[in-house]
Every structure is written in structure tokens, then in C-alpha cells.
Amino acid sequence: MEPAGKGIHHITVLGGDGQRTTDFYVKTLGLRMIMKTVNQDDPSVYHLFYINGTGQPGSSMTFFPWPMAVQGKPGSGQATAVSFAVPAGSAPYWAERLAAEGLDFDGPFERFGTQVISFRDPDLLTLELVFDETVDAVAAWREGSVPAEHGIRGFWGTTLEITETADTADLLETVFGFEKAGSDGPLTLLKTGEAVGGAVILNKSEPNRGANGRGVVHHVAFRAKDEKEQLWMRKEVANRGLSPTPVIDRHFFKSVYFQSPGGVLFEIATDGPGYESAQDEKDLGVKLWLPPSLESRREMIEKRLPDITI
Ligand code: ZN
Numbered sequence: 001m002e003p004a005g006k007g008i009h010h011i012t013v014l015g016g017d018g019q020r021t022t023d024f025y026v027k028t029l030g031l032r033m034i035m036k037t038v039n040q041d042d043p044s045v046y047h048l049f050y051i052n053g054t055g056q057p058g059s060s061m062t063f064f065p066w067p068m069a070v071q072g073k074p075g076s077g078q079a080t081a082v083s084f085a086v087p088a089g090s091a092p093y094w095a096e097r098l099a100a101e102g103l104d105f106d107g108p109f110e111r112f113g114t115q116v117i118s119f120r121d122p123d124l125l126t127l128e129l130v131f132d133e134t135v136d137a138v139a140a141w142r143e144g145s146v147p148a149e150h151g152i153r154g155f156w157g158t159t160l161e162i163t164e165t166a167d168t169a170d171l172l173e174t175v176f177g178f179e180k181a182g183s184d185g186p187l188t189l190l191k192t193g194e195a196v197g198g199a200v201i202l203n204k205s206e207p208n209r210g211a212n213g214r215g216v217v218h219h220v221a222f223r224a225k226d227e228k229e230q231l232w233m234r235k236e237v238a239n240r241g242l243s244p245t246p247v248i249d250r251h252f253f254k255s256v257y258f259q260s261p262g263g264v265l266f267e268i269a270t271d272g273p274g275y276e277s278a279q280d281e282k283d284l285g286v287k288l289w290l291p292p293s294l295e296s297r298r299e300m301i302e303k304r305l306p307d308i309t310i
Contacts, residue, residue, distance in 0.1 A: 001232045003177035006223040008155050008197035009253070009269040010049075010060035011082055014072060016123045016214040018046050018065030018308045024122050025050040025061065026310055028101050029084070030146030033285035033310055034275050039064050040250065043294055043301050046308065049275070049285075052154045053139035057223050057253075057271045058197025059154030064218065067306075071124065075210020076163050077263025079217035080203070081118070081126040085156035085196060088133035091115050093150045112182050112189050123215030130156035134195045157199030158220055159187075162262030165202040167240075171260060172200060175236045176222045197223070202262075219257065221267035227254060233268045244268075251278055251291055285310065 015021045025031045035049035045064050052059035061082065074080040086094065091108045094117055098105045105119035108131065115131040129152075140151025162168055165188055172178040178190035178200060186205065192198040210216065224230035230247065234256045237244045244258040252275050256268040279289050288305070290298055 001229070003175055003233065004223075004225045004229060006177065006197070006225065006271075007058060007192040007194045007199070008157065009057045009221040009223040009267070009271070010062055011079065011155065011158060011220050012062045012064065012218045013082075013123075013125060014069060014212065014214055014216050014218050015048075015063035015065040016069060017067045018048060018063070018306065020122050021063050021065055022048065022050075022308055022310060027145050028103075030141065030144035030151050031061065032141040032144060034060070035062075035252070035278075035289060036285055036287070036308065037289045037291075038294070038301060038305070040291055040294075043290075043297070044304055046305060048308070051141075051275075052152060052196070053141040053148070055275055056154065056196065057269070058194065059152075061155075066214065070211075070213040072213030072216030073211040074126070074161065074216065075208045076161050076205050078161055078210050079158045079220050079264055080161040080210075081128055081159040081201075082217065083116075083128040083130050083156040083158060083199070084152045085132050085135040085138075085154055086129050086150065086152055087136045088115075088131045090150040091117065091129075091131050093147075094129050097146070111187075112184065121215065125215040125217070128156070130199075132156060132195075138196055154196035157197065157201060158217070159201040159203050160220075160260075160262055160264050161203045161205045161208070162264070163205060163207050164262065165204045167261035168202060168264075171237075171240065175233050217264075219265035219267050221255070221269040224268050224270050226272070227270055230254060230256060230268050230270050237268070 031050040039045040107117040108115040135153040138153040181191040182189040188202040
């Protein structure tokens with residue numbers, strides 16, 4: 001079986017204050033909050049999802065906000081940058097917007113033939129805007145705080161800082177459908193051809209111990225088009241001795257987790273059934289969604305969580 005090769009499904013981050021994260025990703029960056037739920041493995045913590053206009057796989061940035069968490073530190077074995085794709089002509093708009101928000105940023109600078117602006121989120125996670133003409137046709141969220149013509153279309157990709165890149169590159173190529181698209185010093189670019197979520201940069205680095213905590217990527221999820229492809233990917237991962245978990249039903253998608261050869265936690269997530277399958281349109285991102293197994297404890301769970309408003 002050949003992988004369908006669609007690329008990144010979602011990226012999940014350990015956050016700090018959930019309201020501050022929501023203000024930043026919704027008000028400053030113009031994403032849509034599509035889902036307010038809890039960490040299904042620890043319902044005392046929120047799980048918040050921010051997406052583009054269509055909610056398609058490849059656009060979900062998700063957070064476990066943990067206000068008391070210590071500050072994390074980027075290092076090897078981590079996804080150290082998250083990149084969003086924006087239209088090619090939008091660099092002047094974003095430079096002005098970020099400056100008006102009082103954010104320090106680097107760029108625009110050129111990397112692999114595209115313009116990039118780099119900055120940090122409130123928990124110091126490195127974010128990038130990649131100005132890429134291939135995403136112009138993808139929908140941004142039209143009701144957001146950023147004019148749709150300049151809006152974020154989803155992920156461009158992510159950068160994995162790892163000490164040995166060969167095994168991770170092989171995994172991305174043979175299981176997840178990426179192909180080598182360029183290299184520049186320590187950086188190797190792999191792409192799937194998908195406009196949104198179709199890029200991973202491997203940054204070969206010296207061992208550099210990071211620390212888990214606020215502002216650190218928890219895992220990167222890659223797309224399986226359906227459950228059949230997910231099982232095939234899981235088997236390929238197991239054949240490499242990478243010990244994937246069983247398939248776990250996350251209700252919006254099914255998930256398998258494993259530690260990638262470079263140390264970054266990877267997930268294989270199915271495209272469907274999607275967020276709209278869980279809630280009515282009017283409740284998306286507004287009403288706390290709970291998996292059926294936690295519904296009977298709703299009152300207690302809601303009481304323990306701080307309010308988060310858009
Ligand atoms: Zn995930």
C-alpha cells in the first residue's frame with residue numbers, strides 16, 4: 001500500500017493560561033476556536049482547538065492549557081517551530097499587524113524560496129508565517145479578526161529539531177508520503193504536495209536538552225485518510241520497532257501515538273469524522289464538549305474549569 005501522503009493533521013502544544021492562549025490565537029492571529037473540550041486522559045484540563053475557515057485536517061492547532069505549568073525550553077527531540085501558511089502577498093499586512101500588537105518578530109526572510117516571518121506566542125513557542133502562493137485558494141476564517149484575504153490558511157508545516165535525521169526522513173517518506181524537496185545547511189525540507197500541512201523541516205542539531213512545559217509542542221499528528229490507511233501506517237510503524245499505541249477513539253478522529261526515531265511524539269490521526277460530527281454548528285467552540293464516557297460528570301468537570309470566552 002502506498003500512503004496517500006497528505007501531511008500534518010494537527011499539532012498539540014502544552015499551553016499556559018487558556019484565556020490568554022485563546023485571545024492570542026483568535027484575536028491576534030484570526031483563527032477560529034472550533035472546539036472547547038477536556039484532555040480525554042485528564043478531564044481537569046481543557047483541550048482547545050483553533051482552526052482555519054473550513055476546519056480541514058492540516059489546520060488544527062490544539063492546546064492543553066496548564067496555567068501553573070513551568071516554562072518549557074526548546075531542544076533536540078522536539079518540534080521547535082510551528083509554521084502557518086498565509087498568502088504570498090500578505091507579508092506587509094502581517095508585519096504591520098504584529099508590530100501594532102507589540103510583538104517582536106524577525107523577517108520577512110527567505111527560506112527555501114518563500115518569505116517567512118518568525119515570532120513567539122505568549123508562552124514563547126516559536127511561530128512562523130510562511131508566505132506561500134499555493135495556499136491562496138484555501139479558505140481562511142471569514143468571521144475572524146484578520147481580513148480573509150490575509151488570513152491564516154492552516155499549517156504550512158513544522159520544524160523538528162533532531163540529532164539524527166535519516167530514520168525520521170525515511171519514516172516520513174515511506175509511511176506518511178513526504179518527499180525530499182530541498183536542503184540548506186542543517187535543514188532538510190520534506191513535502192507532500194498538499195497546500196496545507198504539507199511541509200516538515202528537519203533541523204539536524206547537536207544534542208541540546210530541552211524541557212517539557214509551557215510553550216512546548218506535545219505532539220505532531222499526521223493524516224491517515226481513513227481507518228484502513230491508519231492501520232497500515234500503524235503496522236509500518238510497528239515493523240520499525242517504534243511501539244505504537246492501539247487505536248484510540250478521540251471521537252473527532254481516531255488516534256495512534258508513537259515516539260518517532262528523533263524523539264518527537266508523533267500521532268497518526270484519521271481525517272474523519274471531524275469536529276462537526278460532535279456538536280451542532282452553533283455550539284462549536286462555545287459549549288464544552290465532553291466524550292460520552294464523561295458526560296455524566298459534566299457538572300463537576302465544568303465547575304473545576306475556568307471560564308474561557310472568545
Ligand atoms: Zn493529537
